[in-house]
Amino acid sequence: MFSRKAYWKQPFRAGLRRFSRDAEGGVTIMFSLLIVTLCLFVGAAVDIGRWAQARYQTIQAMDAAVLAGGSVMQAADNPASALTLAQATAQRYYLENTQNRSPVTDDTVSFTSVNNNTAFVAVGNAYIETVFLNFARIPKLPLLDKSEASYSKAELTGGGGTTGNGNGKIDVEIAMMLDVTGSMAGSKIVDLRAAAKDLVNIVITEGVYARKVRVALVPFSEGVRLPSTANTKARGSPVDPLSVNYTSGRNTYTATYRRTDCVVERTGANKYTDVAPGTGNFVMTLYKTSNSCVLSTDEEVVPLSADKEFLKGRIDKLDISGSTAGQIGTAWAWYVLSPNWNTLWPTAGAAATYSDKTQKIAILMTDGEYNLQFDAKGIGTGSAGAGAAANGSSPDQAKALCAGMKAKGITVYTVGFALGGNATAIATLSNCASSSSTNYTAANGTELKQAFRDIAKKITPIYLSH
Structure with missing residues (x-):
């Protein structure tokens, strides 16, 4: 005996089955995208961590280098005549203090004097290559901002102290x-x-x-x-x-x-x-x-x-x-x-x-x-x-x-x-x-x-x- 109620149930059930299959595919796609995104975030964190450590070591090495080079100029009878020796000394300190740094690329850090030989500075930059951020078309990260082109600077003229003499120096x-x-x-x-x-x-x-x-x-x-x-x-x-x-x-x-x-x-x-x-x-x-x-x-x-x-x-x-x-x-x-x-x-x-x-x-x-x-x-x-x-x-x-x-x-x-x-x-x-x-x-x-x-x-x- 024909049943109108049963007739309508069959297409409905088939639709549910088709929807279920379609939903499973969508969830799979969404889950896959989520996994990729999470991996990129984790990978980016790894790259940023390597960058932060390399940046810290680079700045510390530059600070030590400019102080060493500045000391050479400070002790010289004529600071200008000691520039070459000061630069060599600074470069040696920089290399010694970056031996354990993560590998970098395009390291152009060098040293020179400024302000009429009354200061000794580090100039240049260095980069760390990325692994995960490279997928996001970021192949390397600079260790110094452009505004930090002379990040480490050693003043040879002493200074400091708090006084009331008008210029803040004793x-x-x-x-x-x-x-x-x-x-x-x-x-x-x-x-x-x-x-x-x-x-x-x-x-x-x-x-x-x-x-x-x-x-x-x-x-x-x-x-x-x-x-x-x-x-x-x-x-x-x-x-x-x-x-x-x-x-x-x-x-x-x-x-x-x-x-x-x-x-x-x-x-x-x-x-x-x-x-x-x-x-x-x-x-x-x-x-x-x-x-x-x-x-x-x-x-x-x-x-x-x-x-x-x-x-x-x-x-x-x-x-x-x-x-x-x-x-x-x-x-x-x-x-x-x-x-x-x-x-x-x-x-x-x-x-x-x-x-x-x-x-x-x-x-x-x-x-x-x-x-x-x-x-x-x-x-x-x-x-x-x-x-x-x-x-x-x-x-x-x-x-x-x-x-x-x-x-x-x-x-x-x-x-x-x-x-x-x-x-x-x-x-x-x-x-x-x-x-x-x-x-x-x-x-x-x-x-x-x-x-x-x-x-x-x-x-x-x-x-x-x-």
């Missing part, structure tokens, strides 16, 4: 006390000249990032010689000649001493302060049997100056003679940094006030024990008719002066040169230094030069400015 004043006593004969004085000039080259620079850096020179031996214009202001009007009566056995004798052009200690309540010179606070004149001080006019104290060539010229003229009155050199390393003594110097050589706007640094260099002190008249103890040491031993005086300097905020660096294990000299310099990191010993000329370079780089460090 000015620097440096006093170099330099031992020119007789024990510095031969290669030692040659080594000292080279090391001191190296420091001047490094700390005094030009450019938009440069800080204002000035350097004073304080050569010392049996005393310190001042410019003639400063003598009266520092010591008043000492008598000449000076006669001293003394007895030896049953006899009385008279020793005659002459005023020299050198000065020595200060006595009284302010002997270890930087109170301005004046009545009751003058320094003493060095008196000797002749009126000759062993320091020549070429070895006078040089007040603060930013004239690099002038300073190096004066360093080249340093000669040697005399004993080691290190407390005198220490005192004058302080006085040239003290605003209280500015009346002795031309305006250009005047020290700034004590404040956070100026970093004041004393570098005390010697090759031996301080061994000369003076009586209350300015005559070296042990001389005929001389009295007892007015201020005690030379090393003790130096340590007291160093304490006064440090109390004023002056950073004290010490450099002992070929001390030969002299315990007194080692102890004096260690006590004077602001910290163990500012206390240097050098056994030979190479180490002396390295010590001065290290100090210079601490004073005006190269820094990265991306």
Whole structure:
């Protein structure tokens, strides 16, 4: 018997079966597309991860390279002449620090100087080839953006610091006390000249990032010689000649001493302060049997100056003679940094006030024990008719002066040169230094030069400015 209801059910069921088959095919296609998309995302993540790691390693290598190359230029007498060596040094550092980097292509990173040789930079780019993103027609990724064409940049001029002096940089004043006593004969004085000039080259620079850096020179031996214009202001009007009566056995004798052009200690309540010179606070004149001080006019104290060539010229003229009155050199390393003594110097050589706007640094260099002190008249103890040491031993005086300097905020660096294990000299310099990191010993000329370079780089460090 024919059933209309059954007749209509058959086509409906067939349609459902056809739809089911069609849906299964569509789901398969959609699922396949989804799998491909997920694979691309995962693959892209792998490529991006490789890119990020390679980029990090590249930037780190570039930073290390520009600092190394910049150091070469900074230490050179003429930065431009050192460019080739700096580039080779930077390239070597770059290659050494990218040895474990993922393989890259089209690496054009190189190094050069800019800003009139006051900065050393990395330029160029490098790319990493993709594996999965290549399917999306992205065959490689640049490790640096176009805006980062000189990503790593080493400023050779120091800088930084927060001050209120208008340019955000701390000015620097440096006093170099330099031992020119007789024990510095031969290669030692040659080594000292080279090391001191190296420091001047490094700390005094030009450019938009440069800080204002000035350097004073304080050569010392049996005393310190001042410019003639400063003598009266520092010591008043000492008598000449000076006669001293003394007895030896049953006899009385008279020793005659002459005023020299050198000065020595200060006595009284302010002997270890930087109170301005004046009545009751003058320094003493060095008196000797002749009126000759062993320091020549070429070895006078040089007040603060930013004239690099002038300073190096004066360093080249340093000669040697005399004993080691290190407390005198220490005192004058302080006085040239003290605003209280500015009346002795031309305006250009005047020290700034004590404040956070100026970093004041004393570098005390010697090759031996301080061994000369003076009586209350300015005559070296042990001389005929001389009295007892007015201020005690030379090393003790130096340590007291160093304490006064440090109390004023002056950073004290010490450099002992070929001390030969002299315990007194080692102890004096260690006590004077602001910290163990500012206390240097050098056994030979190479180490002396390295010590001065290290100090210079601490004073005006190269820094990265991306």
